[in-house]
Amino acid sequence: MRNIIETKKLCKTFSNGGVQQHVLKNIDLEIREGDFTVIMGASGAGKSTLLYALSGMDRPTLGEVVWNGTDIAKKSSDQLALFRRKNCGFVFQQTYLVDSMSVLDNVLAAGLLVEKDKKKVTTKAKEVLTSVDLPEELWNKFPTQISGGEAQRVGIARALVNHPGVIFADEPTGALNSQTGKDVLNALTRFNESGQSIVMVTHDITSARRGNRILYVKDGEIAGELELGKYVSGDKDRHSMLRDFLREMGW
Numbered sequence: 001m002r003n004i005i006e007t008k009k010l011c012k013t014f015s016n017g018g019v020q021q022h023v024l025k026n027i028d029l030e031i032r033e034g035d036f037t038v039i040m041g042a043s044g045a046g047k048s049t050l051l052y053a054l055s056g057m058d059r060p061t062l063g064e065v066v067w068n069g070t071d072i073a074k075k076s077s078d079q080l081a082l083f084r085r086k087n088c089g090f091v092f093q094q095t096y097l098v099d100s101m102s103v104l105d106n107v108l109a110a111g112l113l114v115e116k117d118k119k120k121v122t123t124k125a126k127e128v129l130t131s132v133d134l135p136e137e138l139w140n141k142f143p144t145q146i147s148g149g150e151a152q153r154v155g156i157a158r159a160l161v162n163h164p165g166v167i168f169a170d171e172p173t174g175a176l177n178s179q180t181g182k183d184v185l186n187a188l189t190r191f192n193e194s195g196q197s198i199v200m201v202t203h204d205i206t207s208a209r210r211g212n213r214i215l216y217v218k219d220g221e222i223a224g225e226l227e228l229g230k231y232v233s234g235d236k237d238r239h240s241m242l243r244d245f246l247r248e249m250g251w
């Protein structure tokens with residue numbers, strides 16, 4: 001598998017009230033195309049900061065974030081925004097859907113940022129809403145009229161509408177109950193099976209075992225990684241492999 005992202009001595013330092021906090025420390029990491037990469041680690045370890053740096057949502061303080069040979073950290077803010085729209089899909093714990101717009105319009109609006117042909121975007125938006133199993137009778141509803149799990153799947157549809165190279169998800173099931181969380185994970189797993197690269201941060205071992213590669217972040221460094229292999233439902237072995245790995249990492 002080809003590397004879709006490579007970081008070189010990636011550092012992120014925040015200055016809090018004059019005190020320097022080194023949140024990411026010289027991270028050298030590759031993200032492989034087609035992988036479902038999972039980032040785990042204690043709260044405050046730097047997982048979200050790493051995700052933001054990988055996706056160009058934020059810039060590193062030092063070091064490189066290379067996508068297909070180009071260091072995105074060197075792009076201007078406008079170039080970086082355009083790069084993100086074309087190459088990255090984002091799913092967060094909160095969906096950030098626009099409440100005054102229908103489900104379909106939320107997805108359309110994201111698509112129209114990149115493709116101007118409304119007919120093409122509409123077709124694509126309907127395709128992605130179908131692919132996340134969102135029933136057609138919900139497409140004209142507003143975000144406040146659907147459940148949290150449904151809204152999260154709209155969020156995934158929105159993330160997918162521009163065919164991003166990578167989907168970045170930061171605790172996408174963090175606010176959901178276990179059944180709706182499972183629907184969201186099933187949607188992500190299905191896209192991964194169709195070749196979509198995913199990078200997901202999670203606290204939850206049941207979510208994490210969907211990944212085929214687990215990275216453990218400790219104090220701003222990659223403390224360890226585990227190759228789990230592709231997800232197969234009902235595989236008890238991978239759950240215990242992951243549990244053993246996390247124990248070893250001091251989770």
Ligand SMILES: Nc1ncnc2c1ncn2[C@@H]1O[C@H](COP(=O)(O)OP(=O)(O)O)[C@@H](O)[C@H]1O
Pocket residue numbers: 014015016023041042043044045046047048049050
């Ligand atoms: N924008 C910011 N400004 C200042 N400090 C930040 C900022 N973002 C994150 N941090 C600090 O960086 C550390 C890691 O944060 P984060 O990456 O969100 O951790 P995690 O996602 O692993 O819980 C925390 O101590 C947090 O307070």
Ligand SMILES: [Mg+2]
Pocket residue numbers: 047048049170
């Ligand atoms: Mg976080």
